[in-house]
Amino acid sequence: SSELTQDPAVSVALGQTVRITCQGDSLRSYYANWYQQKPGQAPVLVIYGKNNRPSGIPDRFSGSSSGNTASLTITGAQAEDEADYYCNSRDSSGNHVVFGGGTKLTVL
Amino acid sequence: QVQLQESGPGLVKPSETLSLTCTVSGGSISSYYWSWIRQPPGKGLEWIGYIYYSGSTNYNPSLKSRVTISVDPSKNQFSLKLSSVTAADTAVYYCARESSNYVGGGYYYYYMDVWGKGTTVTVSS
Numbered sequence: 406s407s408e409l410t411q412d413p414a415v416s417v418a419l420g421q422t423v424r425i426t427c428q429g430d431s432l433r434s435y436y437a438n439w440y441q442q443k444p445g446q447a448p449v450l451v452i453y454g455k456n457n458r459p460s461g462i463p464d465r466f467s468g469s470s471s472g473n474t475a476s477l478t479i480t481g482a483q484a485e486d487e488a489d490y491y492c493n494s495r496d497s498s499g500n501h502v503v504f505g506g507g508t509k510l511t512v513l
Numbered sequence: 514q515v516q517l518q519e520s521g522p523g524l525v526k527p528s529e530t531l532s533l534t535c536t537v538s539g540g541s542i543s544s545y546y547w548s549w550i551r552q553p554p555g556k557g558l559e560w561i562g563y564i565y566y567s568g569s570t571n572y573n574p575s576l577k578s579r580v581t582i583s584v585d586p587s588k589n590q591f592s593l594k595l596s597s598v599t600a601a602d603t604a605v606y607y608c609a610r611e612s613s614n615y616v617g618g619g620y621y622y623y624y625m626d627v628w629g630k631g632t633t634v635t636v637s638s
Contacts, residue, residue, distance in 0.1 A: 438624040440558075447607055447631050448558065453624035454614060491558055495623055500571050502548060502560040502611070502623075 409437070409492055409505035416511040417482045425477045425508045427492030435494040437475030439468060442489045442507075451490075452477055479510075487512045515540035517608050517629035525602075525636050531595040535608030535629060542566050542589050546611035548625065549582060549593045551604040559604075563611060564591055598636045605631040 409429040417423035427437050436455060440448035450459050452468035465480045475494075479486055492505040521533035535547070549561040562572035564582045572580045576595070584591040595602060610627040 434620075436622045440625070442558075447628040448625075449628070450624060450626050453626070454616075454622050459626060493558075493560075493625070501573065502563065504550075504558040504560060507557040 409503050411505040411508045414509045416513055418513050420481055422480045423482050425490050427475045427505045428473055430473055431494050431497045432473050432475050434497055437492045437494050439477045440491045482512050484512050515627050517627055519608050519629045519632040523633055525598055526638050527599055527636055528597055531598050531634055533593045533606055535591050537589040542586050547591045548609045548611050550607045553604040600636050603636045605633050607631045
Protein backbone atom coordinates (compact mmCIF):
# COMPACT_ATOMS: atom_id res chain seq x y z
CA SER A 406 0.00 0.00 0.00
CA SER A 407 1.17 3.55 -0.70
CA GLU A 408 -1.10 5.45 1.69
CA LEU A 409 -0.48 7.01 5.08
CA THR A 410 -3.52 8.15 7.05
CA GLN A 411 -3.56 10.97 9.61
CA ASP A 412 -6.35 12.63 11.56
CA PRO A 413 -7.04 16.02 9.93
CA ALA A 414 -7.04 18.00 13.16
CA VAL A 415 -6.03 17.62 16.80
CA SER A 416 -6.08 20.09 19.67
CA VAL A 417 -4.23 20.23 22.97
CA ALA A 418 -4.27 22.51 25.98
CA LEU A 419 -1.11 24.51 26.59
CA GLY A 420 1.39 22.45 28.57
CA GLN A 421 -0.44 19.16 28.07
CA THR A 422 0.63 16.10 26.09
CA VAL A 423 -0.68 15.31 22.63
CA ARG A 424 -0.21 12.33 20.33
CA ILE A 425 -0.54 12.54 16.56
CA THR A 426 -0.86 9.25 14.71
CA CYS A 427 -0.09 7.95 11.24
CA GLN A 428 -1.30 4.63 9.86
CA GLY A 429 -0.19 2.67 6.84
CA ASP A 430 0.97 -0.75 5.70
CA SER A 431 4.40 0.59 4.75
CA LEU A 432 5.04 1.43 8.41
CA ARG A 433 5.43 -2.29 9.09
CA SER A 434 8.62 -2.11 7.02
CA TYR A 435 9.80 1.49 7.30
CA TYR A 436 10.02 4.00 10.11
CA ALA A 437 7.83 7.08 9.86
CA ASN A 438 9.37 10.51 9.82
CA TRP A 439 7.60 13.60 11.10
CA TYR A 440 7.69 17.12 9.72
CA GLN A 441 6.37 20.36 11.21
CA GLN A 442 5.11 23.04 8.84
CA LYS A 443 4.07 26.51 9.90
CA PRO A 444 2.13 28.84 7.57
CA GLY A 445 4.19 30.13 4.70
CA GLN A 446 7.22 28.04 5.63
CA ALA A 447 8.87 24.89 4.35
CA PRO A 448 8.45 21.67 6.34
CA VAL A 449 11.01 20.98 9.04
CA LEU A 450 12.05 17.47 10.07
CA VAL A 451 11.31 16.92 13.78
CA ILE A 452 11.55 13.13 14.19
CA TYR A 453 13.22 10.51 11.99
CA GLY A 454 14.04 6.84 12.21
CA LYS A 455 13.18 4.92 15.37
CA ASN A 456 13.04 8.08 17.51
CA ASN A 457 15.71 10.57 16.50
CA ARG A 458 15.56 14.33 16.76
CA PRO A 459 17.62 16.58 14.48
CA SER A 460 19.79 19.14 16.14
CA GLY A 461 17.74 22.03 17.47
CA ILE A 462 14.49 20.13 17.91
CA PRO A 463 13.26 20.27 21.51
CA ASP A 464 13.18 17.03 23.48
CA ARG A 465 9.45 17.41 24.08
CA PHE A 466 9.07 15.86 20.61
CA SER A 467 9.31 12.06 20.49
CA GLY A 468 8.32 9.27 18.16
CA SER A 469 7.14 5.69 18.55
CA SER A 470 5.75 2.90 16.43
CA SER A 471 3.70 -0.26 16.77
CA GLY A 472 2.60 -2.45 13.89
CA ASN A 473 1.22 -0.24 11.15
CA THR A 474 0.88 2.86 13.33
CA ALA A 475 3.45 5.53 14.09
CA SER A 476 2.97 8.29 16.64
CA LEU A 477 4.43 11.70 17.28
CA THR A 478 4.12 12.78 20.90
CA ILE A 479 4.58 16.33 22.14
CA THR A 480 5.01 16.34 25.92
CA GLY A 481 4.17 19.74 27.32
CA ALA A 482 2.90 21.41 24.15
CA GLN A 483 3.90 25.05 23.66
CA ALA A 484 2.14 27.76 21.71
CA GLU A 485 4.88 27.64 19.07
CA ASP A 486 4.06 23.99 18.40
CA GLU A 487 0.83 25.01 16.68
CA ALA A 488 1.41 23.87 13.10
CA ASP A 489 0.63 21.23 10.52
CA TYR A 490 2.38 17.90 11.04
CA TYR A 491 3.07 15.41 8.27
CA CYS A 492 4.31 11.85 8.48
CA ASN A 493 6.20 10.19 5.67
CA SER A 494 8.04 7.03 4.78
CA ARG A 495 8.96 4.93 1.78
CA ASP A 496 6.12 2.75 0.47
CA SER A 497 6.14 -1.02 0.96
CA SER A 498 8.27 -1.52 -2.17
CA GLY A 499 10.85 0.91 -0.84
CA ASN A 500 10.96 2.67 -4.18
CA HIS A 501 8.49 5.51 -3.68
CA VAL A 502 8.02 8.19 -1.05
CA VAL A 503 4.64 8.70 0.59
CA PHE A 504 3.25 11.44 2.81
CA GLY A 505 0.29 11.42 5.12
CA GLY A 506 -2.44 13.98 4.56
CA GLY A 507 -1.28 16.09 7.50
CA THR A 508 -2.66 16.92 10.95
CA LYS A 509 -3.41 20.49 11.99
CA LEU A 510 -2.44 20.90 15.63
CA THR A 511 -4.13 23.64 17.61
CA VAL A 512 -2.71 24.62 21.01
CA LEU A 513 -5.49 26.02 23.18
CA GLN B 514 25.54 23.57 6.39
CA VAL B 515 23.75 22.33 3.30
CA GLN B 516 21.20 24.67 1.76
CA LEU B 517 18.82 24.17 -1.15
CA GLN B 518 17.42 26.88 -3.43
CA GLU B 519 14.68 26.39 -5.99
CA SER B 520 14.61 28.57 -9.09
CA GLY B 521 12.47 28.85 -12.20
CA PRO B 522 9.49 30.65 -13.72
CA GLY B 523 6.66 31.52 -11.37
CA LEU B 524 4.07 31.48 -14.13
CA VAL B 525 3.54 28.73 -16.71
CA LYS B 526 0.86 28.55 -19.39
CA PRO B 527 -1.49 25.56 -19.58
CA SER B 528 -0.20 22.68 -21.74
CA GLU B 529 3.39 23.93 -21.46
CA THR B 530 6.28 22.42 -19.50
CA LEU B 531 7.16 23.53 -15.97
CA SER B 532 10.92 23.62 -15.39
CA LEU B 533 12.59 24.12 -12.03
CA THR B 534 16.15 23.79 -10.78
CA CYS B 535 17.39 23.14 -7.26
CA THR B 536 20.89 24.34 -6.41
CA VAL B 537 22.71 22.58 -3.59
CA SER B 538 25.18 24.72 -1.62
CA GLY B 539 27.40 23.95 1.35
CA GLY B 540 27.74 20.28 0.52
CA SER B 541 28.02 17.67 -2.20
CA ILE B 542 25.20 16.20 -4.22
CA SER B 543 26.84 12.77 -3.89
CA SER B 544 25.45 9.89 -1.82
CA TYR B 545 21.94 11.23 -1.34
CA TYR B 546 18.49 11.05 -2.87
CA TRP B 547 17.16 14.38 -4.14
CA SER B 548 13.41 14.86 -4.23
CA TRP B 549 10.82 17.23 -5.55
CA ILE B 550 7.67 17.72 -3.48
CA ARG B 551 4.75 20.04 -4.14
CA GLN B 552 1.92 21.53 -2.10
CA PRO B 553 -1.19 22.93 -3.80
CA PRO B 554 -2.77 25.93 -2.06
CA GLY B 555 -4.38 24.83 1.21
CA LYS B 556 -3.52 21.18 0.69
CA GLY B 557 -0.96 18.62 1.84
CA LEU B 558 2.44 17.55 0.59
CA GLU B 559 2.72 15.44 -2.55
CA TRP B 560 5.94 13.68 -3.52
CA ILE B 561 6.74 14.12 -7.21
CA GLY B 562 9.89 12.02 -7.55
CA TYR B 563 13.53 11.64 -6.67
CA ILE B 564 16.87 11.16 -8.32
CA TYR B 565 19.83 9.42 -6.76
CA TYR B 566 23.15 11.19 -7.24
CA SER B 567 24.14 8.41 -9.66
CA GLY B 568 21.21 9.34 -11.91
CA SER B 569 18.64 6.63 -11.13
CA THR B 570 15.11 7.96 -10.69
CA ASN B 571 11.73 7.06 -9.26
CA TYR B 572 8.52 8.97 -9.77
CA ASN B 573 5.08 9.21 -8.20
CA PRO B 574 2.98 6.79 -10.28
CA SER B 575 0.24 9.42 -10.60
CA LEU B 576 2.66 11.86 -12.29
CA LYS B 577 5.13 9.49 -13.90
CA SER B 578 4.00 10.05 -17.50
CA ARG B 579 4.70 13.80 -17.23
CA VAL B 580 7.77 14.01 -14.98
CA THR B 581 11.48 14.03 -15.69
CA ILE B 582 14.09 14.65 -13.00
CA SER B 583 17.75 15.05 -13.91
CA VAL B 584 20.97 15.82 -12.07
CA ASP B 585 24.08 17.81 -12.96
CA PRO B 586 26.76 16.91 -10.39
CA SER B 587 29.23 19.35 -11.96
CA LYS B 588 26.91 22.22 -11.01
CA ASN B 589 25.57 20.64 -7.81
CA GLN B 590 22.08 20.97 -9.25
CA PHE B 591 19.09 18.80 -9.99
CA SER B 592 16.08 19.72 -12.06
CA LEU B 593 12.39 18.99 -12.54
CA LYS B 594 10.39 19.05 -15.75
CA LEU B 595 6.63 18.55 -15.63
CA SER B 596 4.93 18.53 -19.02
CA SER B 597 1.39 19.33 -20.16
CA VAL B 598 0.59 21.35 -17.05
CA THR B 599 -2.91 22.37 -16.03
CA ALA B 600 -4.29 24.56 -13.26
CA ALA B 601 -4.14 21.50 -10.99
CA ASP B 602 -0.35 21.76 -11.09
CA THR B 603 -0.43 25.17 -9.40
CA ALA B 604 1.48 24.70 -6.15
CA VAL B 605 4.49 25.54 -4.05
CA TYR B 606 7.31 23.31 -5.26
CA TYR B 607 9.98 22.20 -2.82
CA CYS B 608 13.25 20.41 -3.37
CA ALA B 609 14.60 18.28 -0.54
CA ARG B 610 17.53 16.04 0.35
CA GLU B 611 16.68 12.54 1.48
CA SER B 612 19.26 10.87 3.68
CA SER B 613 19.44 7.17 4.45
CA ASN B 614 20.72 5.16 7.38
CA TYR B 615 21.41 1.44 7.45
CA VAL B 616 19.58 -0.51 10.14
CA GLY B 617 20.89 -3.98 9.36
CA GLY B 618 19.48 -6.99 7.57
CA GLY B 619 19.69 -5.17 4.26
CA TYR B 620 17.24 -2.50 5.41
CA TYR B 621 17.61 1.26 5.36
CA TYR B 622 15.46 4.08 6.60
CA TYR B 623 15.05 7.32 4.75
CA TYR B 624 14.22 10.86 5.82
CA MET B 625 14.16 14.33 4.27
CA ASP B 626 16.46 16.38 6.42
CA VAL B 627 17.11 19.44 4.25
CA TRP B 628 14.44 21.41 2.39
CA GLY B 629 14.48 24.42 0.13
CA LYS B 630 12.25 27.37 0.98
CA GLY B 631 9.93 26.50 -1.89
CA THR B 632 8.90 28.37 -5.02
CA THR B 633 5.35 29.16 -6.09
CA VAL B 634 4.35 28.10 -9.58
CA THR B 635 1.05 29.24 -11.02
CA VAL B 636 -0.41 27.68 -14.15
CA SER B 637 -2.48 30.25 -15.97
CA SER B 638 -2.87 31.76 -19.40
